[in-house]
Amino acid sequence: MAEFICNLKKYRHLKELTQEQLAEKVGVRRETIMRLEAGKYNPSLKLAIDISRIVDVPIEELFIFE
Amino acid sequence: MSKAKDAKPTHTRKISPKLSLLGLLSLLGFIGFFPNAFHVPVYFAFFFFCFFGCFGFYYEGKMSNTLVDERFVLNRSRATAFANSIALFIIVGVSLITVSLFELETHNTLNIIIAMIAFSFGLSLFLQQYLLYRFENKE
Numbered sequence: 474m475a476e477f478i479c480n481l482k483k484y485r486h487l488k489e490l491t492q493e494q495l496a497e498k499v500g501v502r503r504e505t506i507m508r509l510e511a512g513k514y515n516p517s518l519k520l521a522i523d524i525s526r527i528v529d530v531p532i533e534e535l536f537i538f539e
Numbered sequence: 540m541s542k543a544k545d546a547k548p549t550h551t552r553k554i555s556p557k558l559s560l561l562g563l564l565s566l567l568g569f570i571g572f573f574p575n576a577f578h579v580p581v582y583f584a585f586f587f588f589c590f591f592g593c594f595g596f597y598y599e600g601k602m603s604n605t606l607v608d609e610r611f612v613l614n615r616s617r618a619t620a621f622a623n624s625i626a627l628f629i630i631v632g633v634s635l636i637t638v639s640l641f642e643l644e645t646h647n648t649l650n651i652i653i654a655m656i657a658f659s660f661g662l663s664l665f666l667q668q669y670l671l672y673r674f675e676n677k678e
Binding site for chain 2 (some may be wrong): 494500502504505510514516519520539
């Protein structure tokens with residue numbers, strides 16, 4: 474099975490956003506962002522696109538399947 | 540239809556975990572196994588086993604006013620599917636065992652099956668809330 478790697482934490486810090494702020498912007502809970510950053514949650518395409526727009530990074534750099 | 544009716548709920552409902560005490564009513568279901576203890580038939584008492592589902596209010600109350608995001612919806616679907624599978628497995632399993640292994644009278648067999656269906660319904664409702672809570676917090 475492909476390994477899911479999430480680089481969200483790095484880019485979120487670059488944008489100076491907290492988990493809470495990012496969660497509020499994309500309409501999810503902070504826990505969801507937390508699990509996403511830990512690679513324990515596979516987001517929907519809509520959530521992935523919303524996040525990539527907010528942190529201003531292409532999806533393929535944010536989420537990697539190896 | 541108005542937009543307000545079309546709008547999906549964004550948060551879970553607010554209820555008190557104390558409502559789970561209603562689950563104790565499920566104990567009344569055992570009265571159905573002692574029809575001779577009363578002067579009237581009390582087979583309807585088996586339906587009190589459905590109240591077992593009220594124990595789920597404890598976990599639902601703990602998750603009151605939670606934002607319903609996509610992970611919550613996913614976990615809710617998983618919990619529902621798992622709970623229903625267990626309930627169905629119990630209903631089919633107990634029915635088959637009761638009918639095939641024990642040579643009971645039809646009347647007693649039906650009593651057991653009705654009680655089991657009522658209990659499984661309650662168990663399914665309880666497990667949906669319990670598993671959702673577990674998926675949300677323990678994984």
